[in-house]
Amino acid sequence: MTAARATATAPQLALVDCNNFYVSCERVFRPDLRETPVVVLSNNDGCVVSRSNEAKALGIRMGQPWFEVRAQAEAQGVLALSSNYALYADMSNRVMQILAREVPRHEVYSIDECFLDMTGLRDLRALSQRLRAQVLQWTGIPVCVGIGPTKTLAKLANHVAKKHPRSSGVFNYNALSPEQQHQLLARIPLEDVWGIGRRLSVQLAERGLHTAADLRGTDTAMLRRAFGVVMEKTQRELNGLACLDLQEVTPPRQQIIASRSFGRPVQDLDVLQDAMSTFVANAGAKLRAQGSQARLIQVFLRTNGFRPDRPQRSASQAIFLPQPSEDSLLINRWACALLARLYAPGYDYQKAGVILGEITPRTQRQQDWLEPSTPPRAQRLMEAVDALNGRFGRGCVKVSGQGALSGWQMRQERKSPAYTTDWDDLPCA
DNA sequence: TCTCCGATTAGAC
DNA sequence: CTAACGGTCTAATCGGAGA
Numbered sequence: 001m002t003a004a005r006a007t008a009t010a011p012q013l014a015l016v017d018c019n020n021f022y023v024s025c026e027r028v029f030r031p032d033l034r035e036t037p038v039v040v041l042s043n044n045d046g047c048v049v050s051r052s053n054e055a056k057a058l059g060i061r062m063g064q065p066w067f068e069v070r071a072q073a074e075a076q077g078v079l080a081l082s083s084n085y086a087l088y089a090d091m092s093n094r095v096m097q098i099l100a101r102e103v104p105r106h107e108v109y110s111i112d113e114c115f116l117d118m119t120g121l122r123d124l125r126a127l128s129q130r131l132r133a134q135v136l137q138w139t140g141i142p143v144c145v146g147i148g149p150t151k152t153l154a155k156l157a158n159h160v161a162k163k164h165p166r167s168s169g170v171f172n173y174n175a176l177s178p179e180q181q182h183q184l185l186a187r188i189p190l191e192d193v194w195g196i197g198r199r200l201s202v203q204l205a206e207r208g209l210h211t212a213a214d215l216r217g218t219d220t221a222m223l224r225r226a227f228g229v230v231m232e233k234t235q236r237e238l239n240g241l242a243c244l245d246l247q248e249v250t251p252p253r254q255q256i257i258a259s260r261s262f263g264r265p266v267q268d269l270d271v272l273q274d275a276m277s278t279f280v281a282n283a284g285a286k287l288r289a290q291g292s293q294a295r296l297i298q299v300f301l302r303t304n305g306f307r308p309d310r311p312q313r314s315a316s317q318a319i320f321l322p323q324p325s326e327d328s329l330l331i332n333r334w335a336c337a338l339l340a341r342l343y344a345p346g347y348d349y350q351k352a353g354v355i356l357g358e359i360t361p362r363t364q365r366q367q368d369w370l371e372p373s374t375p376p377r378a379q380r381l382m383e384a385v386d387a388l389n390g391r392f393g394r395g396c397v398k399v400s401g402q403g404a405l406s407g408w409q410m411r412q413e414r415k416s417p418a419y420t421t422d423w424d425d426l427p428c429a
Numbered sequence: 430t431c432t433c434c435g436a437t438t439a440g441a442c
Numbered sequence: 443c444t445a446a447c448g449g450t451c452t453a454a455t456c457g458g459a460g461a
Binding site (some may be wrong): 041042043044045046047049063064065066067068070078083228229230253254255256258259260261304305306307354410411 | 445446447448449450451452453454455
């Protein structure tokens with residue numbers, strides 16, 4: 001096999017990552033904010049989860065609690081927006097559709113990232129630039145592209161593309177000579193490598209490993225012994241050996257959680273049950289959307305752990321249904337009953353939620369001649385509820401009580417309109 | 430000793 | 443005015459219980 005042929009068939013994996021995704025989504029509809037430092041906050045306006053370049057330059061850190069930085073940030077002209085997930089999810093779908101058209105295989109990895117299999121395609125730099133231009137023109141979202149032989153190296157290449165303006169948004173690790181590859185890896189700190197977080201990078205540093213090149217060159221058996229199989233895979237991936245496959249179809253969730261911190265402390269059981277009904281409605285919709293049923297219902301509630309001066313309580317209870325179910329009404333009755341058992345008066349509750357587990361495909365329903373499974377009536381009812389909520393927006397059809405009581409809903413003081421998913425929010429009047 | 434299971438840890442985004 | 447710190451999800455590993 002000639003060298004040229006080997007190059008042509010070597011794996012070429014691209015990672016497309018949207019720049020400052022949530023902030024970019026907001027700016028599409030607020031072009032006046034292009035020069036303004038902008039941050040988007042997590043649910044409850046709690047933490048900073050997306051920052052414009054200007055906000056990054058002001059030293060606002062990812063994940064920082066907003067109340068800590070708010071005073072200084074606002075004095076510096078930073079605009080904070082509540083997160084608008086309906087908008088981000090819709091924009092994400094548009095971006096992913098554009099990317100998917102251009103390659104034979106792809107994996108939507110997260111709301112703002114997509115792996116593309118470019119193996120065998122030619123002129124990857126031009127292709128990547130074309131993709132960037134198309135996504136920008138059709139959605140207004142800027143993206144960067146990193147290319148490498150493995151997912152880990154594609155991630156790393158994307159990191160380089162984002163960080164270095166000279167790459168003009170595309171970086172191809174595969175186009176480097178082995179010496180250049182080594183020089184690059186020697187400049188990448190380990191905490192910037194996918195799969196290595198804060199803790200592991202400290203432990204690796206204790207063994208004298210600081211850069212991606214250090215990790216790549218160290219003894220594999222030692223790594224395996226000291227850090228386990230995940231780290232070994234990361235090392236192999238850095239060496240260009242693919243250990244992580246492209247997941248074209250997302251496997252169904254094994255566990256579905258719906259929970260929320262409350263906007264203020266909640267003391268009353270009926271308010272908690274009202275919140276729980278909302279959580280069950282969301283969890284049930286997710287469950288049915290992936291064609292599953294659940295046998296385990298787990299409910300939890302807790303007080304605010306950041307207030308050690310207040311009485312603390314954290315409790316959870318679970319029940320195994322005799323038959324798996326996807327019926328929100330049935331699940332809701334159990335969830336509210338469990339919650340009532342968990343509840344103790346006299347606490348300031350800060351968060352509650354439901355976890356559905358023991359999830360199986362609906363098609364695998366066991367025939368049981370004693371216990372009837374979900375009756376056809378309930379099934380059709382749920383289908384109708386999901387259809388209406390899908391068509392007219394979540395919350396169009398509700399389980400009785402769900403959201404009627406106030407006091408638990410999250411704080412969202414600065415939420416932008418749902419520009420792309422709600423006619424009423426269109427700023428055309 | 431082996432296996433199973435729940436809890437814990439670490440990470441991603 | 444004050445107080446205020448996200449939500450989901452997975453995989454691996456660990457330690458105890460039971461076979």
